[in-house]
Amino acid sequence: MKHIKILITNVITLVVCVGQLLAQEVVVPDSTGVAKSTTETLNSITKKDTVKAPFKRYKAEGVTAVVGDYVVLDTDIDKGYIELQSQGISIENVSRCQLLGKLLEDKLYAHHAKQDSIVVSDAEINAQIDQQLDYMISELGDADKVAKYYRKNNIAELKSELFEVNKTIKLASEMQRKVVEDVEITPEETREFFFSIPEDERPIFSAEVEVAQIVIEPEVTKEARDAVIERLREIRADIVDNGASFATKAVLYSKDGTAQKGGLIEGVTRTSPLAKEFKDKAFSLLEGEVSEPFETEFGFHILYIDKVRGQEVDVRHIILFPEVTQITIDKAKDEIEAIREKIVNGEVTFAEAARNSSDEKETRNNGGQLVNPVTGDTRFDLTKMDPALSAYVYNLKKGEVSKVYSDRDYTGKSSFKILTLTNRYEEHRADYSKDYEKIKELALKEKQIEAIKEWQDKKVKETYINVNEDYHDCEFSSNWLNQ
Known part of the structure; x- marks a missing residue:
């Protein structure tokens, strides 16, 4: 078991180190201010520190370490515990030395990101902060x-502090990405990696399923579409002709999460993950212009160009959705019930019905097959699946069709769905031929870990690093003390 334990430890380490490379932003401990008494927090945790001998607490706002252009304060470690607790992560076995080591790594990456001229857009950081603040406000009630x-x-x-912290995190993440971006794994390396693990120590892969779905949406009538377009024209006329505030109108009428910010979306570029029609409109207008109503897959919009900055624009938008009647809702439900009956009776296959009838463009041409957005393949780990989806497929057998159920997207638009299990893979020990892609991923992670370790060992020697003597008894994984 020793080999596999090392493997698991390495994979966990990589998740922390590589950050966005694994489609998950790394959250470092010093990202917010102190939320409650640091003395109380420290009293509950310092006794668990993994140091060779106890150390005295350094003065408030004292400098704990310097890494290149960056300073780590003692209170940054205190904040780290608060941050972990706010995320529901147990701090029982997390020592101050471990948190300091993580902070030192982040500062090292950020410092060398600057040295390598890696640029992070302020607009991107501000957008991220807005999301964080929106979440905080939703949790606590108000600003x-x-x-x-x-x-x-x-x-x-608070926003000013979050800006500096988030920018450091982003710089570190981009530097980490750069370190491993050219690391590749060959089939032979994958084979050697797998067969170097003793048979009884090879990883156990969780049960997985492949799922297909058919979606039927209530029809939006021409009258409903015309009504929402006319409403947007009225709002636009009040803004253009009467000088009404676009931001105020967005707060009052827009139907998405940007409403509370006056419809503001900062830093839109040609490659932003927004509807093509939205981006085309944003880059066809001049600063201060308000668009005519237009449609995207998400709804109907009007758009205002708040500021143009080269290849980036800050926009405000108002989005409205056409209303559907109970008659069209009932009609959609009857339609999908009839489709399900034909599938169950063997008159048509699920895939054929999806191609002929499903309203979901992304899946219908593939027979309704869902793609895992995290892995990019069609398999879903049942232990990590969206609970809303898992509830409907967990007890399905291969080929069985679920009952009809209703669903709502983030816009509030309702639809009706049926699901089927196209395949089920029970929990099993890794098999080279059946699980090649997963094994290849583990092998690549191990190789990336080595690349990161080599880079870090090299940069620690090249960078000015000074750690306060109170932490010289820490057993760091890297040579931060230059011993």
């Missing part, structure tokens, strides 16, 4: 409570 919780005088002060 003043958020500022108070993080012991800031106002939300602007």
Whole structure:
């Protein structure tokens, strides 16, 4: 078991180190202000520190370490515990030395990102901060409570601190990505990796399923479409002709999450993950112009160009959705019930019915087959699956069709769905031929870990690093003390 334990440890380490490379943003400990008494927090955790001998607490706001252009304060470690707790992560076995080691790594990456001229857009960081603040406000009620919780005088002060922290995180993440971007794994390396693991120590892969679905949406009538377009024209006329505030109109009428920010979307580029029609409209208008109503797959919009910055634009938009009647809702439900009956009776296959009838463009041409957005393949780990989807497929047998159920997307638009299990893979020990892609991924991660370790060992020697003597008894995984 020793070999596989090392493998698992390495994979966990890579998840922390590689960050966005694995489609998951790394959240570092020093990302917010102190939320409650640090003395109370420290009293509950310092006794668990993995140091050779106890150390005295350094003065408040004392400098714990310097890494290149960056400073780590003792309170940054305190904040780290608060951050972990706020994410529901147990701090029982997390020592101050471990948190400091993670902070030192982040600062090292960020420092060398600057040295390598890696640029991070301020608009991107501001958009990320807006998302964080939106979440905090939704949890605590209002902006003043958020500022108070993080012991800031106002939300602007908190936003300023979050900007610096998030920018450092992003720089570190981009540097990490650069370190491993050229690391590749060959079939022979994959084979050697797998067969170097003793047979009884090879990883166990969880049960997985492949799922297909058919979606029927209630029809949007011409009258409903015309009504929402006319409403947007009225709003636009009040803005253009009467000087009404677009931002205020967005707060009052827009139907998506940007409404509370006056419809603001910052830093839109040609490659932003937005509807093509939306981006085309954004780059066809001049600063200060308001578009005519237009449609995307998400709804009907009007758009205002707030600011143009080269190849980036800040826009505000108002989005409305046509209303559907109970008659069209009932009709959609009857339609999918009839489709299900034909499938169950063997009159048509699920895939044929999906291609002929499903309203979901992304899946219908593939027989309704769903693609896992995390892995990019069609398999879903039952232990990591979206709970809403898992509830409907967990007890299905291969080829069985679920009952009809209703679903709502983030816009509030309702639809009716049926699901089927196109394949089920029970929990099993890794098999080279059946699980090649997963084994290849593990082998690649191990190789990336080695690349990261080599880079870090080299840069630690090249970079000015000074760690406060209170932490010289820490057993770091890297040579931060230059011993």
